Amino acid sequence: DAKTTQPPSMDCAEGRAANLPCNHSTISGNEYVYWYRQIHSQGPQYIIHGLKNNETNEMASLIITEDRKSSTLILPHATLRDTAVYYCIVRVAIYGQNFVFGPGTRLSVLP
Amino acid sequence: SAVISQKPSRDICQRGTSLTIQCQVDSQVTMMFWYRQQPGQSLTLIATANQGSEATYESGFVIDKFPISRPNLTFSTLTVSNMSPEDSSIYLCSAKAGARFFGPGTRLTVL
Numbered sequence: 652d653a654k655t656t657q658p659p660s661m662d663c664a665e666g667r668a669a670n671l672p673c674n675h676s677t678i679s680g681n682e683y684v685y686w687y688r689q690i691h692s693q694g695p696q697y698i699i700h701g702l703k704n705n706e707t708n709e710m711a712s713l714i715i716t717e718d719r720k721s722s723t724l725i726l727p728h729a730t731l732r733d734t735a736v737y738y739c740i741v742r743v744a745i746y747g748q749n750f751v752f753g754p755g756t757r758l759s760v761l762p
Numbered sequence: 763s764a765v766i767s768q769k770p771s772r773d774i775c776q777r778g779t780s781l782t783i784q785c786q787v788d789s790q791v792t793m794m795f796w797y798r799q800q801p802g803q804s805l806t807l808i809a810t811a812n813q814g815s816e817a818t819y820e821s822g823f824v825i826d827k828f829p830i831s832r833p834n835l836t837f838s839t840l841t842v843s844n845m846s847p848e849d850s851s852i853y854l855c856s857a858k859a860g861a862r863f864f865g866p867g868t869r870l871t872v873l
Contacts, residue, residue: 685861685862687862692867692869693866693867694766694854694856694864694865694866694867695805695854695864696864697861697862697863700861738804750795750807750856750862751807752804752805752806753804754804755804
């Protein structure tokens, strides 16, 4: 599995966009980029995933560089409820494969 | 998507006893997963539970300590046996239904 690197922590002002980077320079052609978050005392929550095209859903946008070696999760208008640990995971999207969680980025949205 | 529930949500147990955690998924899934999250740490996979076969355990986890049942396609249990204070953690159930979904976790404290 490709290894991912994320900053350990970030701050963001409420109402501003939160841009969370992830480096996955050893990603292979059939590996997807997944983002999850874990709000305190809850289970991880799926946010978004992508292969090579940028993706957007009701929660966030995922921007993947053309060489696929890095990506950015964008929360367009961060709220206090977005304070959480955000995990970037690279996995081949085949059945039953393990998800390996790194330490993630602790995002603090400040009032 | 899938909605996953766990029981109990938390428990405080005495050393040497055992606790069985239940996980219920609102749709049929072939594979379910059990994770442990120790205080302040990321998630670690304990085992993968297939319906109708033995669970597959990750390195460092054994069936005698963490027996798992998977009687049907929507339900699984994890037992934490002969508990010690080092077993104090959050235990999370997960299932693959498209993306990977997680339960809310069971917070276990062993005295």
